[in-house]
Amino acid sequence: METMLSGESALWAACKSGDAAARERLIEGHLVYARTLAARMYAGRIDHDLEFEDYLQFATIGLIESLDRYDPDQGAQFRTFASHRINGAILNGIENMSEKRVQISTRKRIESDRRDSAAAALAGSGLDVFQKLADVAVSLAMGFFLEQPESYENLDAHPHVNLYSSLEMQQLQKRVHDLVHNLPQKEKMVVKYHYLNQVPFSEIAEIMGLTKGRVSQIHTNALALLRKATKSVRTADVAW
């Protein structure tokens, strides 16, 4: 498909000398070709989650990139040059979309794991609903601290490291992270996999040769131990 637009050589010369209208004509003129490549890739797709419009969007991006990089003086036909870049842009786009979907899916599973684990506090008998909800909230707070990246070096030297967070909040986060090292082995592994490496419970279960339910129990226990340890090292207690 080595067709050229009428007057294409003149359009290229104008485009390369900065003529925006010529550039626009070239894009419009080759848009059908980009659509053809998108349709070909779409017909042979193995991922059925993306729409044709997504393929077309990636192809159009590839076409525009090709147009800006093409040098007519090199002697190659534009469509020969552009076909590799357009196909590459489609493949890159599919890959990026797939990665994002995997990330979103993993994130949802992790959040679901944490809600399930926190909700376990509701199952206990003998406590009133307020105490149970307080336990759920504090358990989620421990998870919040663990999820924060560890960037506490020289806190004393750089108390302004995060202007939106007080030194106390940062010290509390650091304390929780430090206390992870004192957890029993299984609790430590679950916390490290889940919070530091963002691994859902089902994958941790496979890695550790346990059931997902058991991992959830270990996770709940780990947060309870961290809560107790954090409380015990807190310097100032609550004054009522």
Place this chain on the structure above:
Amino acid sequence: MTSISSVQQIVATIRSGMGGPVPAKTGRKTRTDSTGQEQTGMGRLITERIKSLDPEDPKRGRKAFRIFLESVLLSELGEGLINDPQFYQMVDKIQDTMERDPRILAAIEQATAALLNEKPSA
């Protein structure tokens, strides 16, 4: 760990501020805690925050539960966090997570009804 008495004190403070049953006056000059000490920092804060709620506000229940959450977490983690924007960001996230779980949400509704001195909706 936030002791049962702490949680119950928080609940009692919120409920009395919401117009619920207040213990009969016994001649004490100020509200006291379980050890007989005067109510300080957080107890006063809860009272002030509850008083600032508009009785006609349709979100009054959710706001009362939010005050409960903040109070419990400050009691557990330290009152020094009270002026920290990241603390409130954390509470936002915790409340959102809790409300997205139907089991926890049911418990929240029960607790909110108790804070408002209402019967929980069916």
